[in-house]
Amino acid sequence: MAEHDAHGLGRAELHQLYRALVLAKSADASLDSLHRTGSLETSVASRPGRSEVAAAAAFALRRADDGTGDLMVLSGSSAGAVFLFGLDLVDFFRQHLGRATGPTRGRDAGGSWLDFSRGFVGPLASHGTMIEVMAGVTLAMRLRGEDRVGVVLYGAEASAAGAWHEGVNFAAAQSCPLVLVVENDEWGSNRGVPRSSRLSTFQAKGPGYGIGSESVDAADALAVFDSIRRATGLARAGDGTRLVEVRYPVDGSAADPTWVLRTRMLESGWATTQELDALESEVAGACTAASEQARAEPVPEGRDAVPGVYTDVELPAPWTRALHPGAALAEGAL
Amino acid sequence: MAEHDAHGLGRAELHQLYRALVLAKSADASLDSLHRTGSLETSVASRPGRSEVAAAAAFALRRADDGTGDLMVLSGSSAGAVFLFGLDLVDFFRQHLGRATGPTRGRDAGGSWLDFSRGFVGPLASHGTMIEVMAGVTLAMRLRGEDRVGVVLYGAEASAAGAWHEGVNFAAAQSCPLVLVVENDEWGSNRGVPRSSRLSTFQAKGPGYGIGSESVDAADALAVFDSIRRATGLARAGDGTRLVEVRYPVDGSAADPTWVLRTRMLESGWATTQELDALESEVAGACTAASEQARAEPVPEGRDAVPGVYTDVELPAPWTRALHPGAALAEGAL
Amino acid sequence: MTRLAIPEHLLKTRRGEPVTFLEAISEALFEEMVRDESVFLLGEDIGVYGGAFKVTRDFLGYFGANRVIDTPIAEGGFTGAAAGAAHMGLRPVVEIQFMDFISPAYDVITNYIATSLYRGAGPMPLVIRGPVGGGNRGGPFHSQNVEMAFFHTPGLKIVYPSNPRDAKGLLKAAIRDDNPVIFEEHKALYRAPALREVLPDEDYVVPLGEARTVREGRDLTIVTYGAMVHRSVEAAERLDRDDGLSVEVIDLRTLLPLDDDAIVRSVRRTGRLLVVHEDTRTGGIAGEIAMRVNEKAFEWLDGPILRVTAIDAPVPYSGSLEDYFLPQTEDVVKASRYLAAY
Amino acid sequence: MTRLAIPEHLLKTRRGEPVTFLEAISEALFEEMVRDESVFLLGEDIGVYGGAFKVTRDFLGYFGANRVIDTPIAEGGFTGAAAGAAHMGLRPVVEIQFMDFISPAYDVITNYIATSLYRGAGPMPLVIRGPVGGGNRGGPFHSQNVEMAFFHTPGLKIVYPSNPRDAKGLLKAAIRDDNPVIFEEHKALYRAPALREVLPDEDYVVPLGEARTVREGRDLTIVTYGAMVHRSVEAAERLDRDDGLSVEVIDLRTLLPLDDDAIVRSVRRTGRLLVVHEDTRTGGIAGEIAMRVNEKAFEWLDGPILRVTAIDAPVPYSGSLEDYFLPQTEDVVKASRYLAAY
Ligand SMILES: Cc1ncc(C[n+]2csc(CCOP(=O)(O)OP(=O)(O)O)c2C)c(N)n1
Ligand SMILES: Cc1ncc(C[n+]2csc(CCOP(=O)(O)OP(=O)(O)O)c2C)c(N)n1
Ligand SMILES: [Mg+2]
Ligand SMILES: [Mg+2]
Secondary structure, eight states, rough: TTTTTTTBBOHHHHHHHHHHHHHHHHHHHHHHHHHTTTTTOOOOOOOOOOHHHHHHTTSSOOOOOSSOOOOOEOOOGGGGGGGGOOOOHHHHHHHTTTTTTTTTTSOOOOOOOOETTEEEOOOOOSTHHHHHHHHHHHHHHHHTTOOOOOOEEEEEGGGGGGHHHHHHHHHHHHTOEEEEEOOOEETTTTTSSSOOOSOOOGGGHHHHHTTTEEEEETTTTHHHHHHHHHHHHIIIIIIIEEEEEOOOOOSSOOOOOHHHHHHHHHHHHSSSSHHHHOOOHHHHHHHHHHHHHHHHHHOGGGGSSSSSSSSSSOOOGGGGGSSSHHHHHHOOOO | OOOOTTTOOHHHHOOOOOOOHHOOOOOHHHHHHHTTSSOOSSSEEEEEHHHHHHHHHHHHHHOOSOOSOOEEEEOOOOOOOGGGOOOOOOHHHHHTTTOOTTTTOSSTTTTTTEETTEEOOOOOTHHHHHHHHHHHHHHHHTTTSOOOOOEEEEEGGGGSSHHHHHHHHHHHTTTOEEEEEEOOTTTTTTTTTOOSSSOOOGGGOOOGTOOOEEETTOOOHHHHHHHHHHHHIIIIIOOOOEEEEEEOOSSSOOOHHHHHHHHHHHHSSOOOOOHHHHHHHHHHHHHHHHHHHHHSSOOOGGGGSSSSSSSSSOOOOGGGGGGSSSHHHHOOOO | OOOOOOOOOOOOTTOOOBBBBHHHHHHHHHHHHHHTTTEEEEEOOOTTOOOOTTTTTHHHHHHTTTTTEEEOOOOOHHHHHHHHHTTTTTTEEOOOGGGGGGGGHHHIIIIIIIITTTSSSOOEEEEEEEEEEESSSOOOSSSOOOOHTTSSSTOOOOOOOOSSSHHHHHHHOOOHHHHHHEEEEEEHHTTTTTGGGGGOSOOOOTTTTTOOOEEEOSSEEEEOTTTTHHHHHHHHHHHHHHHHHEEEEEEOOOOEEEEEHHHHHHHHHHHHHHEEEEEETTOOHHHHHHHHHHHHHGGGGSSOEEEEEESSSSOOOSSHHHHSSSOOOHHHHHHHHHTTTT | OOOOOOOOGGGGGTOOOOOOOOHHHHHHHHHHHHHHHTTEEEETTTTTTTOTOOOTHHHHHHHTOOOOOEESHHHHHHHHHHHHHHHTEEEEEOOOOSSSGGGGGGHHHIIIIIITTTSSOOOOOOOEEEEOOSSSSOOOTSSOOOOHHHOTTTTTTEEEOOOOHHHHHHHHHHHHSSSSSEEEHHHHHTTTTOOOOOOOOOOOOOOTOOEEEEESSEEEEEEEOOTHHHHHHHHHHHHHHHHOOEEEEOSSEETTTOOHHHHHHHHHHOOOEEEEEEESTTTOOOHHHHHHHHHHHHGGGOOOEEEEEEEOOOOOOHHHHHHHHSOOOHHHHHHHHHHOOO
């Protein structure tokens, strides 16, 4: 058994990668079950394979927990990939369940949270915006001469948005160390129509911005890892912005990247069935426990909606909620 | 002397084309002189060669004055190219001078006017917007199965705008018969910095939208004409959206397309010096007369600013302008 | 060519069955498209998928891909394209999947579309419609009201219906209007069972620019719109029952142009005005209403004009926070009591 | 490395010479960049060309291309990038060439930037500044005021100075503020000779959120800001001279958060309030002010709150139309007389 057959990854690293994929997939599955059983009002957008691919991409980064590592933005469809950044599994469920104890204390929805010190930025609803933001994040890295890169993931349909274009173009023009990952499952939001563009491969967009681009198969997590490592390596070396397309099968029947990697690990002798089975049930157990724990935790107090709009200006609570509305009004309450 | 040497244009047509270039250039020059002599408060953005190139592009269109022809949008830097669409020379100056008698009755600035029946649409200030609008104009042509095309001109820097991207992408995805002309004088607004992108040629943007693209030299009006005729021909034949880059010298020292065409016409025997001299002085005289006429015409009455915000709702004039403000207020004036 | 059958679910009014708010909107769109060939639809997922909320379910099959156009995610691009099509004499109706995402089209709407007529480019018959509003645990980007992003832009009309009958009639009027109309549909009303009603089986419109008195009263006027109409009526009923107060409730229906006359007429009778809106407080429409009433009915006021609104914050995600963020019936009751006693 | 000499034209205050409004802004930017390495600039043509209005002339040479960044025409892109840089601890100052062109950035400003702190993403120290306002025959797309596009968005601050001293002090305060600030600079003030003044040769700031009483008075309060401060003061002087009226003029300076206290204090003394703004009428800031004064000082009002504003229309191009469109001193005089006599 060759220790370094898999793109230079050793056995322990391969197990870590595999665990990241399994965890991404399990976390998504747990959310799904919370939604089906009524604990989670809004369904989560994850789609087969997406979180696992994002985890494989994250595995290629230099992660640190003190604000010195790389930074990555997930897409709404790959929210389950956060754990390589050292984010807490219970926090994940707290966030999705809007718990007072969660990272945004119930304020922001689902995947939208972030931890700059750990290098993770949650997705934002307006498609494309995070490319603009990451152009600025990576501009700051370049201006300071830091040896860091940013990665931002978006579904392929986002490529039609003006924000996508302005962000990529700005990053390219400013040679920002940013890698844009286009998750090309052009079957879209399970809605059956590719309509973001006439392209079948989004790799074709690179030359129009004067940036390098490549394309990789979503089913092969090791290839994704390798591709992102190469692209971030170039960006880190001063090559500026790059684009990596990850191709999903157009019919939506994504070959399961976890299954593919598992098979490969077993076939190559990088792991035993027992090891992987144990890992899988450990992860599944952890997800169940974490989601149960989060579910049992309290939601925020209503009045916690008021503070924190400004760093320095306090806005009043609604006057009609006061015991004596008239008095509250006179005191300048809302 | 071959009648049809020049891209199939006969002698009379070549004279028309040349006249269009001379008129475009003269009209710009007259605006400039109105600005220098204080009659025109806001300077006009035209830059060397741009109006002439736009006129050469317009010459390639099927122009009609009954709303059945092609439609073209000029950029702010090529405002002088409107006359091939049958627009009145005096109207041009009325519009720029904000006269009550002008096409927008003093409401809109400079080049921003349009005549849908003649197929001319003036530029709008927000860069890129007119590509979105023309995507819809040409979508309507396609939906109706009309044998028409749209052309829209923009400076190369506009290509960084989200509206540019959303417009081109929408048009491409919908196979709209639209030709986008990128006026690549990357020295920009005389401001010395190319910063819209990393590209030296904007032709590279075509493949990223899955559309055909080509590039042509601005100095050669006949080549521009030919290129636009070819591109619009393809669009008309159902080939969808296309991009044509017109390259200006990067140092800003544009070879004068009028002069180049003049030289070629004389050398090829398509015209005599006397003919062209006569044409030039006729055009110059017409411009002077038209600008003088417009200058002598009245500006609008102030209160004409009020009506026309809605087709069916009348907004009141300001109450403080009334003889009896209190009464006006009571009657529901602004 | 065989004539396609009209999809069953679009025939409820024809069959005399009650419809939801959402179905009323679907019927309006459908009937206008049948009536006028120049009406067509643009939006994300409106074709094959039938729309995120299924407003255009089965439209693609009936009208074909030339009249039901699935667009890329490019609100600016396809709204701008709609403007171009309107220039050409078509009457586009744009769906914004969640109205929060109208903001990428802010530039083309405010600068180009709203000014087009004034600048001499002719009428701009175009409707931009989509779901708005909170209460659905959608978080900051799937819950906003968008009226105040556009209320300050002359040339636009803004419509915000509160019930199926108005929704259908107002949407038809909007489509027939030669000015650009922003049309807000509150998600909480879409399928609310309590709102289901049998609509007139005829081609009616509800004219833009006319408010409706939902409930007459003598002591106090509540001016409101959208989902807040129902909370206001609920409050009015409680105030009647518990306090013997007679509260008039006016549903604006059209926000721009604002129907001052209806408001002023009522305030001149009741002497007291409470404005209730779901949108956040500072810079909300209550301000303009207060200003106009000051200008036109100051003499008649027996107390300050007051308002009940959402708090000044992004729309929070968690249910407890969102409920606190949104104006509740109890707030309307308290504010009315305070004002009535003034 | 030799220290670069500070460009001459940025040393006027140091030399005790008067500066224009524009020069005050340049000085504020320059001094803040010297004081704090994390402050940097982004915008179209601000580097090599020194800015469309030359606010950043010679900055590129002094600070270099890493701190004075010439951007593509992509207001959304570079404003979003500024937000990213702010996340990383930098303090970007974005120039919008004409504030009319802030609208492509409307989405990222209202949805991302304004909500960032509330959503747990930390402070967002970022200033978006640029020229606004009419009177320069710029037509519909180079003359707008943009405050009401953002006034309804909690989390933003909006500043609109009226004179060089405030402009410098407010801009410095805005740059040091940890919240996103929209900073409006009226083009007509930029080089107005009458406004030139000698500024304190010290590192002063004018705190955000505090209005200034420009002129004290007893009979009537005028609340205004920006270029209209000067027309209002002119009107007040005429009313004093010709009518013996004592008019108080308050310059808001910061529009959001609004300094209610200053307004309410004054209205409680004068009993009469006129709001004057250059921006168009419906949905203008006068509404919010009227609402707050109703809420907090209704008892003290001796007449309706009234307003003088631009008319509801796009900004027309021709001088005669634009002059009619804009509020003039004469309008302020007439409205004041009417209100004083009420
Ligand atoms: C500007 C904007 N418009 C609309 C939406 C609503 N929306 C959310 S997901 C989605 C489809 C996204 O497709 P894609 O970018 O391919 O991402 P995927 O679903 O594959 O992750 C749409 C239209 C949005 N988020 N942002
Ligand atoms: C959205 C937007 N931002 C800024 C401007 C201001 N502006 C007018 S012209 C110009 C430079 C345009 O360069 P280019 O597109 O190359 O056109 P050219 O000047 O060459 O015609 C700028 C920044 C604008 N018109 N629109
Ligand atoms: Mg997708
Ligand atoms: Mg250019």
